[in-house]
Amino acid sequence: MLVLVMFLLIVIGAAFYGIGPVGWSAFFGLSLVYYSFFTSPSLICLLLLWPLFIGLVLFLNFTALRRQYISTPIAKWARDVLPEISDTEREALEAGTVSWDGELFSGNPDWRKLHELKKPVLTQEEQAFIDGPVETLCEMLDDWEITYQRYDLSPETWQFLKDHGFFGIIIPKQYGGLEMSALAHSTAVMKIATRSITAAVTVMVPNSLGPAELLLMYGTQSQRDDYLPKLAKGEEIPCFALTGPKAGSDAGAMPDKGIICKGEWEGKEVIGLRLSWNKRYITLAPVATVLGLAFKTYDPDHLLGEQASLGVTCALVPTSTPGVHIGDRHLPLNMVFMNGPTWGEDVFIPMDYLIGGEENIGKGWSMLMNCLSVGRSISLPALSTGAGKLSCLTTGAYSRIREQFNTPIGYFEGVEEALAQIGGLSYLMDSARTLTTSLVDQGEKPSVPSAILKYHNTENMRQVVSHAMDVHAGRGVIKGPRNYIARVYQAVPISITVEGANILTRSMMIFGQGSIRCHPFLLKEMDALHNPDTNQGLVDFDKALFCHIGHSTQMVVRSLVLGLTHSRLASTPAGISYGQHYYRHLSRLSAAFAVVSDFTLMLLGGELKRREKISARLGDCLSQLYYGSAALKRFADDGCPEEDQPLLDWAMQHSIYQLQDALIAVLNNYPSKPVAVLLRGIVFPLGRRYKKPNDALEHKIAQLLMNPSKARDRLVEGVYRNTRPDDPIGRVENAFLKKLANKEIDQKIKQAVKSGQLEHSDDLEVFAKRALELDVLSEQEATLFREAEEAVNDAIQVDAFAADELPGFQSD
Incomplete structure (x- = not known):
C-alpha cells in the first residue's frame, strides 16, 4: 500500500510540474520494471501492463504512428468543432502582440517575467512637460466656462495646445513632435482629465485615434514629411472617421465605399477613387482640417487587377476637398468637446491620398486594429484613472470636512464602504494603466490588455464616480463653477460607449480574442488545420495537439493540487517582502482558469461565439488575473511601502473574489451539467475559499483617504492639485488641510x-x-x-x- 501511495504521489508531482513525453515514458518504464522484478505480480497483470506501456511509448514518442492513428482523426473532428476565422477576425487576431497576458492564460505564470519589466518612470524631459505646459494648461482651464458658456475651449487654450506640442506628443522629434513615451502620454491625459474632460479628449484623440500613428506605421515617406510636422504644430487638426449610423461596434459592416475609377485631378486624368461616406460620432470633425477616413474599396472596372472587392482602405482627405462636409456638431451630454458627423457623395481623390499609397489598398482593417489596440490601452484608461484619482482626492477631503451630527461623514460606516471602493478601485485602475503603458514602451502592442482596460477601467470609473457622487450628495449634483465632480459623472457613459461599446468588449472581445491569441497552442492548432499544405499542416497540428494535451493534463493536476492545498505549493518571486500569498492564489486561479477555458473551447468550439455570457465571464477571469498582477507589480515597483498595504490588500482580495465569482458563474451556467460537476471538483475541491475585503480593511482605506500621508499622495499622484480657495478643487483641499491642522x-x-x-x-x-x-x-x-x-x-x-x-x- 505504501508503494502504491508513493507511486500515486510521484505521478501527481510529475503531472504538476509537467515532465514531457520522454519523462513520462522513462517514469512508467522504470515503475513497470520495478513492479515486474521486485514484487510478485500475476502473469495476467504483466500481459496487460507491458503491451499497454509499449503502446504508450510508441504513441508518445513515434510521431508518424501517432499522426496516423490519433492526430488525423482528431484533426477531422476539430475542423468541424473549432470556430471558423473570417478574414476580418484574423486581422484582428494578428494585430498586436502577446506578452504578460499570455503568461496569465498559460495557467502557470512566470512571475519573474512580470518583475523583469522595467518600472515605468518619466524622463526628466517628460516630467518637465507634465510640471510645465500640462500644469499651466490645467491652470488655464475653466470647466464651467468651457461646458456652460463657450461650448468649446477658449481660443487662447487652442493656441496654447498648438504652441506647446500637445497634438504631437507621439510624433518623433525629427518631424517637430515631442516624441514622448506611452507613460508620458497617459500621464498628461490623466492630469488634464482631472481638470477638464473636454480638454483631455481634445488632446488624446490626435495622439491615439488620429492619423498620426497610422502615418508613422504605414504612411509613405512623402506623407510623413508633409503631414507630421503640420500635425505636430497644430497647423493641421486631424480626425478619424470610422463609425457610422449602421456601423458602430461592427465597423466591418460599414457601407461607406470608394470606387476605383478615372477622374480629373489638377487638370489631368488620373486613376483615383470616388468616395461616398456617412460617418457620425467623429471627435474633432467639426474643426478638422484633415479627415482620416475608412471605407470599403471596390474595383468594378478592374483598373488595378482581377479582384473587384478589395477590402477596407484608409485615406487622408483634406476637409477643403470639394464635396467633404464637416462643421455640424453632436452634443455628447455636457462634455461639449468637438464631435460631429461628416459625409460626402462622389468625392474624387487621387491615389496618393491613401495612407501608404496604392499598395495599402485593402489593408485598412489590419492597420486600424494595430493602431486602435495601442490607443485603447492609453487614452481611455488614463482618463478613467484620472477620474478615480480626482474622486480619491476630493471625496476623501470632503468626507473629512463635511460633518453630520458633529461627526465627519467619512466616519460613518456607510460612507467608509464607499470610500474604500473609491480608493481600492482607483489603485487597481492606476496599476493596470502603468503596467500596460510599460508594455507599450517596451515595444509591445497589447491588444488583449487594451480591451481589458477599455472595459474594466471605464466600468471601474463608473463605480468610483457614482460612489463619489453619493458621498457628495447635493454638493455633487448642483452644477456650477464650484462643482468638480458632476462633469466627470456625465462623462462616464461616453467612456463606456466609445472605442468599442463595453457590452461588446466584454462579451466578445476579451475572451473571444484572448482565448485564441493568448492560448499557448490553440492558434497554432487552428493555423495547422487551415494550412493548404495538408502534410505540413498535419505535422504542425500533431505537435501542437500533443503539447496541448500535456499542458491541459498539467493544468488539471495543478488546479486540483493547488485547490486542495489552498495554493500553498505555488511558487512566488524572490525579493518580495509582502504579499507572497497573493502570488500563490493568482497562480492557482490561473491554472483553474486554464482548465475551464480548455474544457469550454473543446465543448463549445465555434458555438462559443454565440454563448456571449460564458465568454464574458471567462473574460472577467482573465481581466481580474491581469488587474491583480498589475497591483502586485505596482506595489513592488513602489518599494513595498508598509503604508500602502491596505490598498494592496483590498485590491487583491477584490480581484481574487471577483475572479472566483466569475468562475463559479461559468460553472453554474455550463452547457453540460456533468462536465460542470467535474470541473467544480477540479477547480474548487474545497468549495469557495475567497472572501470580499472586510470592514476593518475598508476602515483603513477610508482613513487613508481622509488623512494626509505618503500613501494618499502616491494614490492621487498625477491629479491636478492646488490649495487656492478660489479654485473648485483648491477650496476643498484648502479646507481639508486647515481643518486637519x-x-x-x-x-x-x-x-x-x-x-x-x-x-x-x-x-x-x-x-x-x-x-x-x-x-x-x-x-x-x-x-x-x-x-x-x-x-x-x-x-x-x-x-x-x-x-x-x-x-x-x-x-x-
Whole structure:
C-alpha cells in the first residue's frame, strides 16, 4: 500500500510540474520494471501492463504512428468543432502582440517575467512637460466656462495646445513632435482629465485615434514629411472617421465605399477613387482640417487587377476637398468637446491620398486594429484613472470636512464602504494603466490588455464616480463653477460607449480574442488545420495537439493540487517582502482558469461565439488575473511601502473574489451539467475559499483617504492639485488641510461644548469670540479656528444663479 501511495504521489508531482513525453515514458518504464522484478505480480497483470506501456511509448514518442492513428482523426473532428476565422477576425487576431497576458492564460505564470519589466518612470524631459505646459494648461482651464458658456475651449487654450506640442506628443522629434513615451502620454491625459474632460479628449484623440500613428506605421515617406510636422504644430487638426449610423461596434459592416475609377485631378486624368461616406460620432470633425477616413474599396472596372472587392482602405482627405462636409456638431451630454458627423457623395481623390499609397489598398482593417489596440490601452484608461484619482482626492477631503451630527461623514460606516471602493478601485485602475503603458514602451502592442482596460477601467470609473457622487450628495449634483465632480459623472457613459461599446468588449472581445491569441497552442492548432499544405499542416497540428494535451493534463493536476492545498505549493518571486500569498492564489486561479477555458473551447468550439455570457465571464477571469498582477507589480515597483498595504490588500482580495465569482458563474451556467460537476471538483475541491475585503480593511482605506500621508499622495499622484480657495478643487483641499491642522483646537471646542462651558452658536464670529473670552482658545487658536471654519463653510457651498444668468431667460 505504501508503494502504491508513493507511486500515486510521484505521478501527481510529475503531472504538476509537467515532465514531457520522454519523462513520462522513462517514469512508467522504470515503475513497470520495478513492479515486474521486485514484487510478485500475476502473469495476467504483466500481459496487460507491458503491451499497454509499449503502446504508450510508441504513441508518445513515434510521431508518424501517432499522426496516423490519433492526430488525423482528431484533426477531422476539430475542423468541424473549432470556430471558423473570417478574414476580418484574423486581422484582428494578428494585430498586436502577446506578452504578460499570455503568461496569465498559460495557467502557470512566470512571475519573474512580470518583475523583469522595467518600472515605468518619466524622463526628466517628460516630467518637465507634465510640471510645465500640462500644469499651466490645467491652470488655464475653466470647466464651467468651457461646458456652460463657450461650448468649446477658449481660443487662447487652442493656441496654447498648438504652441506647446500637445497634438504631437507621439510624433518623433525629427518631424517637430515631442516624441514622448506611452507613460508620458497617459500621464498628461490623466492630469488634464482631472481638470477638464473636454480638454483631455481634445488632446488624446490626435495622439491615439488620429492619423498620426497610422502615418508613422504605414504612411509613405512623402506623407510623413508633409503631414507630421503640420500635425505636430497644430497647423493641421486631424480626425478619424470610422463609425457610422449602421456601423458602430461592427465597423466591418460599414457601407461607406470608394470606387476605383478615372477622374480629373489638377487638370489631368488620373486613376483615383470616388468616395461616398456617412460617418457620425467623429471627435474633432467639426474643426478638422484633415479627415482620416475608412471605407470599403471596390474595383468594378478592374483598373488595378482581377479582384473587384478589395477590402477596407484608409485615406487622408483634406476637409477643403470639394464635396467633404464637416462643421455640424453632436452634443455628447455636457462634455461639449468637438464631435460631429461628416459625409460626402462622389468625392474624387487621387491615389496618393491613401495612407501608404496604392499598395495599402485593402489593408485598412489590419492597420486600424494595430493602431486602435495601442490607443485603447492609453487614452481611455488614463482618463478613467484620472477620474478615480480626482474622486480619491476630493471625496476623501470632503468626507473629512463635511460633518453630520458633529461627526465627519467619512466616519460613518456607510460612507467608509464607499470610500474604500473609491480608493481600492482607483489603485487597481492606476496599476493596470502603468503596467500596460510599460508594455507599450517596451515595444509591445497589447491588444488583449487594451480591451481589458477599455472595459474594466471605464466600468471601474463608473463605480468610483457614482460612489463619489453619493458621498457628495447635493454638493455633487448642483452644477456650477464650484462643482468638480458632476462633469466627470456625465462623462462616464461616453467612456463606456466609445472605442468599442463595453457590452461588446466584454462579451466578445476579451475572451473571444484572448482565448485564441493568448492560448499557448490553440492558434497554432487552428493555423495547422487551415494550412493548404495538408502534410505540413498535419505535422504542425500533431505537435501542437500533443503539447496541448500535456499542458491541459498539467493544468488539471495543478488546479486540483493547488485547490486542495489552498495554493500553498505555488511558487512566488524572490525579493518580495509582502504579499507572497497573493502570488500563490493568482497562480492557482490561473491554472483553474486554464482548465475551464480548455474544457469550454473543446465543448463549445465555434458555438462559443454565440454563448456571449460564458465568454464574458471567462473574460472577467482573465481581466481580474491581469488587474491583480498589475497591483502586485505596482506595489513592488513602489518599494513595498508598509503604508500602502491596505490598498494592496483590498485590491487583491477584490480581484481574487471577483475572479472566483466569475468562475463559479461559468460553472453554474455550463452547457453540460456533468462536465460542470467535474470541473467544480477540479477547480474548487474545497468549495469557495475567497472572501470580499472586510470592514476593518475598508476602515483603513477610508482613513487613508481622509488623512494626509505618503500613501494618499502616491494614490492621487498625477491629479491636478492646488490649495487656492478660489479654485473648485483648491477650496476643498484648502479646507481639508486647515481643518486637519486644527485637530487639537477642534477637540478643545467640542470638549467645552460637551461640558457646557461653551454654548454652540451658528454665528462663527460670536462663537470664536466667546471661546476666546472663556479661555477655551488662545487668540492665535481662535484665529486659526475661524479661518478653518470659514474655509469649510465655503467649500461645502453650492452655486446659485439669478434668473437672468440662466440660458433662455426672458425678462418681462
